Amino acid sequence: MKNFIILSLAVLLAIGMTSVPKPEAWGFFGHRLINRMAVFTLPTEMMGFYKKNIEYMTEHAIDPDKRRYATRHEGVRHYIDIDKWDKIPFPNVPRDFEEAIIKHCEIKFVTGLDSLYFKKEITKDSIYLTTSHFGGVKLKLDYPTFVKYWKKVIKPMYYEDQWKLSGYDLDELFGTSYFQKNSIDVLIEDHFSEHGIVPYHLEATLSKLTKAFEAKDKSSILRISAEFGHYISDAHVPLHTTSNYNGQLTDQVGIHAFWESRIPELFAEREYDFFVGKADYIENPRDFFWNIIIKAHGHLDSVLMVEKG
Ligand SMILES: [Zn+2]
Known part of the structure; x- marks a missing residue:
């Protein structure tokens, strides 16, 4: 109607x-x-x-x-x-809002006084996060799984000042022990909405x-x-x-x-x-x-x- x-x-x-x-x-x-x-x-x-x-x-x-x-x-x-x-x-602008944000966000990890960005790459099926920090890390996740996780966990933070994930959350998502072991938290920065x-x-x-x-x-x-x-x-x-x-x-x-x-x-x-x-x-x-x-x-x-x- x-x-x-x-x-x-x-x-x-x-x-x-x-x-x-x-x-x-x-x-x-x-x-x-x-x-x-x-x-x-x-x-x-x-x-x-x-x-x-x-x-x-x-x-x-x-x-x-x-x-x-x-x-x-x-x-x-x-x-x-x-x-x-x-x-x-x-054609390159995702029609789904969350996917548009994922495409243009920056993912920053914070450990002690350091904060560095992951390099993010999205292909049709997967998302890769890489950094040369800590001797080099390459994380891979099935993209639909990542989007699903995002909609459940990150989307509800939209109106908050900071979108923060703990090492525990990240290890659970990627099936690693890397984040907790290195006391890493992750901040996600939305660079899409502002435009x-x-x-x-x-x-x-x-x-x-x-x-x-x-x-x-x-x-x-x-x-x-x-x-x-x-x-x-x-x-x-x-x-x-x-x-x-x-x-x-x-x-x-x-x-x-x-x-x-x-x-x-x-x-x-x-x-x-x-x-x-x-x-x-x-x-x-x-x-x-x-x-x-x-x-x-x-x-x-x-x-x-x-x-x-
Ligand atoms: Zn108006």
Whole structure:
């Protein structure tokens, strides 16, 4: 059911408003308008509920931007600097969030005053951690086993300041006695999230929304729907898919606010076409979210060029 909402929002976005950036995509005006209009694309069974709460949906479209500076975890949910990782259609970016973090994390071992990094190598089947320290160590583990372990043990630490594993944990995982014998602890450093996680956060938000529907929890349904509208709108903004999010790499500083706030404010009511049809069911949300990013990123050049021209 919640997939209808995704599409309704997405369709609205696909219309004419091409771009916006990373600091605060769409500006408050744009976000409110998108959430409001999305309600009218819903199927009749859903529209009644959302129409009754349309003021809430409109007003709370901007909640995620309001709390951006309250926690370091919020900001990264609004964008992805996808050009840091790959080129369209981004075949080298894992669609699974945990696998993306594993791919780009650094694994550091700490013993006494020393702290050194493992060299990490991931092949289709295995993960290797090597170091020349302690006379040379090469650890190998079946990759799916490592991912499974990660999801169970490391994923729950996501919001903690430090992701730390003890020597005991490591020996158990790799079937060694090496870590405990040398009093080694391991720290894992996430170097992926800081470059933005919006497509992954859409998936996480969708799953929360599904749970809220299953629980028939009205206030959660509304809160999560309003926020979902925000993130999905951000994902459509070409300037939210690049490390050049404010034109700073192309001598166009300020383009972000221009596109996401100024342009919709000037043209939305007169020029934009809001008749975008009805929301439809989305079979594969993950592909759908990634296609949004691919499409948005595909418009990046024109966004930058039009402003220059
Ligand atoms: Zn945002």
